Amino acid sequence: MAGPVRIHNILSNLWSKNAKLGKILQAGNWEGEIQRCLRSDIASAITTTSFPEFDSSPQLNSHLDLYKLSLEKPDIFWGKLARSRLTWSKDFDRVSDCDLSNGLIKWFIDGKINASVNCVDRHLDKYGNRVALIWEKDEPGQEEYITYKDLSLLVNKLSNSLKNHGVKRGDRVAIYLPCCPIAVAAMLACTRIGAIHSVVFAGFSSEALAGRILDARAETVITANEDVRGGKLLNLKKTVDDAVAKASCVKRVFVYDLLDRQVPMNKLDIPLNKVMSESSGESEAVPMDSLESLFMLYTSGSTGKPKGITHSHGGYLTYAAVTFKHVFDYKEEERFGCLADIGWITGHSYVVYGPLLNGATTVLFSSTPTYPDPGRYWETVERLKINHLYIAPTALRLLLKGGDSWVTKYNRSSLRKLGCVGEPLNHEAFEWYRDVIGEKRCDVIDTWWQTETGGICIAPRPSNPDAPIYPAMPMRPFFGIDPVLLDSAGQVIEEDNASGSLCIKRPWPGMAQTIYGDHQRYVETYYQPFAGYYYTGDGAVRHPGGYYQITGRMDDVLNVSGHRLGTGEIEDVLDDHHAVAESAVVGFPHDIKGEGIYAYVILKDGVSESRENIISELRQMTKKRLASYAQPDMIQFTPGLPKTRSGKIMRRILRKVAASSSDDLGDISTLADPSIVDVIIKNHDKIV
Ligand code: PRX
Numbered sequence: 001m002a003g004p005v006r007i008h009n010i011l012s013n014l015w016s017k018n019a020k021l022g023k024i025l026q027a028g029n030w031e032g033e034i035q036r037c038l039r040s041d042i043a044s045a046i047t048t049t050s051f052p053e054f055d056s057s058p059q060l061n062s063h064l065d066l067y068k069l070s071l072e073k074p075d076i077f078w079g080k081l082a083r084s085r086l087t088w089s090k091d092f093d094r095v096s097d098c099d100l101s102n103g104l105i106k107w108f109i110d111g112k113i114n115a116s117v118n119c120v121d122r123h124l125d126k127y128g129n130r131v132a133l134i135w136e137k138d139e140p141g142q143e144e145y146i147t148y149k150d151l152s153l154l155v156n157k158l159s160n161s162l163k164n165h166g167v168k169r170g171d172r173v174a175i176y177l178p179c180c181p182i183a184v185a186a187m188l189a190c191t192r193i194g195a196i197h198s199v200v201f202a203g204f205s206s207e208a209l210a211g212r213i214l215d216a217r218a219e220t221v222i223t224a225n226e227d228v229r230g231g232k233l234l235n236l237k238k239t240v241d242d243a244v245a246k247a248s249c250v251k252r253v254f255v256y257d258l259l260d261r262q263v264p265m266n267k268l269d270i271p272l273n274k275v276m277s278e279s280s281g282e283s284e285a286v287p288m289d290s291l292e293s294l295f296m297l298y299t300s301g302s303t304g305k306p307k308g309i310t311h312s313h314g315g316y317l318t319y320a321a322v323t324f325k326h327v328f329d330y331k332e333e334e335r336f337g338c339l340a341d342i343g344w345i346t347g348h349s350y351v352v353y354g355p356l357l358n359g360a361t362t363v364l365f366s367s368t369p370t371y372p373d374p375g376r377y378w379e380t381v382e383r384l385k386i387n388h389l390y391i392a393p394t395a396l397r398l399l400l401k402g403g404d405s406w407v408t409k410y411n412r413s414s415l416r417k418l419g420c421v422g423e424p425l426n427h428e429a430f431e432w433y434r435d436v437i438g439e440k441r442c443d444v445i446d447t448w449w450q451t452e453t454g455g456i457c458i459a460p461r462p463s464n465p466d467a468p469i470y471p472a473m474p475m476r477p478f479f480g481i482d483p484v485l486l487d488s489a490g491q492v493i494e495e496d497n498a499s500g501s502l503c504i505k506r507p508w509p510g511m512a513q514t515i516y517g518d519h520q521r522y523v524e525t526y527y528q529p530f531a532g533y534y535y536t537g538d539g540a541v542r543h544p545g546g547y548y549q550i551t552g553r554m555d556d557v558l559n560v561s562g563h564r565l566g567t568g569e570i571e572d573v574l575d576d577h578h579a580v581a582e583s584a585v586v587g588f589p590h591d592i593k594g595e596g597i598y599a600y601v602i603l604k605d606g607v608s609e610s611r612e613n614i615i616s617e618l619r620q621m622t623k624k625r626l627a628s629y630a631q632p633d634m635i636q637f638t639p640g641l642p643k644t645r646s647g648k649i650m651r652r653i654l655r656k657v658a659a660s661s662s663d664d665l666g667d668i669s670t671l672a673d674p675s676i677v678d679v680i681i682k683n684h685d686k687i688v
Pocket of ligand 1 (some may be wrong): 299345346420421422423424425446447448449450451452474536537538550551552553559562563564
């Protein structure tokens with residue numbers, strides 16, 4: 001069949017299968033785009049500057065050649081890159097030894113390396129005076145510049161402070177700090193002495209913090225007295241005090257004065273500014289085994305409490321360094337503006353490790369997209385002359401509503417690449433980003449990855465620099481990433497344009513090593529759903545040419561403004577309310593947040609309290625026990641839930657009702673009491 005005709009047929013077929021996707025593709029001449037894309041991919045050359053490691057290989061002429069090498073000979077590919085991009089205290093003996101069935105992930109075996117040496121020390125001779133961090137504080141125009149030399153001093157003094165107070169190799173250290181230089185120094189100081197950092201997003205409640213401290217059995221916490229964000233004062237120390245009261249494992253709390261204000265100090269508290277000023281500016285870096293844990297970061301799963309995803313030294317650092325350089329085509333001396341918080345994996349890999357491993361200048365953004373007004377991002381871009389922006393679709397959707405004038409009043413000519421991560425980038429937001437923000441000059445790089453993957457796994461670049469970028473999809477697997485789509489029976493879906501469960505077939509260096517303290521859960525969650533594959537939990541569609549579009553979570557994980565939340569976590573909190581007998585939480589489409597939280601609540605018999613009161617208490621409880629973004633947007637009281645005869649809640653029905661699309665509920669005959677569905681629909685119609 002002739003190319004264009006075949007592609008036309010494929011697309012027609014696709015449109016009938018998936019109306020939403022069809023809309024995305026119909027909005028442009030995508031048949032032509034696909035043709036061009038396929039042609040330019042095949043012709044794409046590797047530039048010598050981007051991969052000097054492979055210059056002497058005459059058979060490697062294109063991006064595809066290199067991608068194939070990364071899959072077929074991963075040890076050659078990653079071994080070369082790990083050696084040339086990082087400095088090892090001792091070379092590794094073997095590149096990898098992985099067994100996906102048992103979740104055994106080993107990269108750069110017997111190698112020894114220190115993260116802080118790689119992020120800071122090795123840049124000092126050549127680039128000591130280069131700006132490492134630009135601290136963009138809450139008030140515009142107050143930025144501070146921290147050179148690699150400055151950062152080195154902070155890291156050394158902080159690591160000596162930790163050591164002098166008894167923190168040792170292998171200890172877990174909870175860091176409860178906003179995105180600021182001392183937070184970066186704290187992370188690197190831990191790595192310098194071999195302690196494992198566990199950054200907890202500084203918007204989490206004291207209960208959420210306590211849970212994470214207890215799970216990690218962390219004896220040390222690093223925090224600050226107070227902070228301001230979006231003009232509001234945040235009492236970080238008070239939150240930590242409340243958490244420490246519940247976590248008896250804590251032996252010491254380092255308190256940094258971010259603001260010049262006094263807060264009450266308790267007997268475990270250590271004034272960090274003071275002890276740092278008294279500490280030596282030289283601290284020996286411990287050569288860590290490549291397989292030892294570098295950090296842990298909690299993330300939500302579909303069941304149970306958050307999991308402490310744990311990354312190792314050699315594998316994670318290699319993957320963060322290589323993805324940063326090539327996905328964004330980072331060039332020396334450019335300013336990288338990943339505006340995520342360090343409390344999330346995006347902050348770890350693309351605010352801290354990726355940029356610093358590459359000797360880059362990275363922005364630490366401590367404000368909000370709308371403070372003091374919706375022009376904040378663009379004013380910051382102009383003032384700091386940012387070259388790469390990396391933000392979340394939810395922020396784009398929010399700012400898009402404010403109109404173009406907030407953007408166009410600022411000069412954005414410094415921008416070269418526009419990155420995005422965390423949730424599907426919808427068509428409208430993609431176009432606004434490309435056409436208005438980037439004035440059609442910049443590539444829009446939608447990147448798909450997860451806390452567990454360590455770094456970006458699917459993104460339109462690297463490729464031939466001229467290859468077109470489709471809207472609303474991350475497109476190409478990164479080097480070493482071999483995605484497959486599986487159907488519910490675990491069969492590989494070979495044809496294009498069908499959707500399936502996104503899994504990854506081969507190990508790559510960035511993948512997490514375990515769930516802290518629960519390797520069994522790690523194996524069950526990621527490797528048992530489909531034996532022999534890494535299971536992502538996401539659904540995806542593969543387009544002709546092998547380009548992936550992510551359709552969203554397939555499990556009971558919500559993605560609210562790019563934040564992961566388990567429905568079970570929210571239900572646990574709601575069920576603890578004295579008037580609640582049972583609850584079920586689902587997501588529903590939300591214009592700004594991508595997904596909103598919809599809670600169905602069954603009250604106990606005889607509850608006389610007003611419904612308004614209960615709603616307000618339930619919202620307060622989720623804010624207090626989890627985080628403010630975990631508060632349900634909608635709460636519907638219901639006399640029952642749609643359950644099968646075996647007692648399983650049929651969430652599919654609840655999702656449809658929450659999305660106001662209850663005319664297509666599918667088969668409900670297996671419900672124990674199908675009549676409850678009508679009641680739920682009627683009650684829903686009353687509250688929307
Ligand atoms: O559902 C996918 C969504 O975010 C999930 C991972 O969340 P987290 O571990 O918090 O890490 C977020 C930042 C890396 C994924 O399972 N997700 C991430 N990126 C995209 C995405 N969904 C669609 N498109 C993306 N580009």
